[in-house]
Amino acid sequence: MNKKIEQYKNTFLKATNRSLETDVESFSFGDTAEMADELGKLVLQGEKTGTSSGYDLYAEDEVKPYTGQFSIVLDSEETPICVIENINVETIPFNKITEEHARKEGEGDLSLAYWRQAHLDFFPKYYKKELGIEFSEDHRIIYEEFKVVFT
DSSP states (O other): OOHHHHHHHHHHHHHTTOOTTOOEEEEOSSSSHHHHHHHHHHHHTTOOOEEEEEGGGSOTTSOOOOTTOEEEEEOTTSOEEEEEEEEEEEEEEGGGOOHHHHHHHTOTTSOHHHHHHHHHHHHHHHIIIIISSOOOTTSEEEEEEEEEEEO
16 A cells, blocks of 8 residues: 555544554556546546446455445545445346446446446456456356445
8 A cells, every 4th residue: 555545544544533453445446547537536426336346356365345345446546536435245146237236336328238338348358367267147246335435
C-alpha cells in the first residue's frame, strides 16, 4: 500500500472511530485507466452500487469479498477517491444475474443485455489467461452490493 493510500486509510479509520487495525483493501474498478476513472466517478455519483467478479479468478487462499468489507476505491493514478462498504455479497452463476444486479452496476444503459455483453467481453480473456479454461455462463460470479461510507 503506497503512502497516500495508507494516509487515506488512517484518515478514514480515525474519522469513523475504527481501530487502526481494521482491514481495508484498495483497488480500482476495471482493467484499464479509463475504466478506473469512469467507474470510480459512477461510484461517487451514486450510480454504481454494485460490481461483479469471477469466483474462480480468486486464488484458493485469497480472501473473497464479504459483507462488511471496507475498500478504498482508487482512480487511474492510484489516488483514493472514496471508501466503500459491502452491504451484500452473493455468489451466483453468471446466467442468474438479474436486471436489478445489472442496474446497480451503473454501467452503459443499465440493462441486463448491456451487462451481459460487457462481461462476456471481460471474463473470458481472464479465465483463458489465468486459468487456461473457457468461460461458461454457468461459472459463478461474486456479486457485491456496496455503499460509499467515506469521501
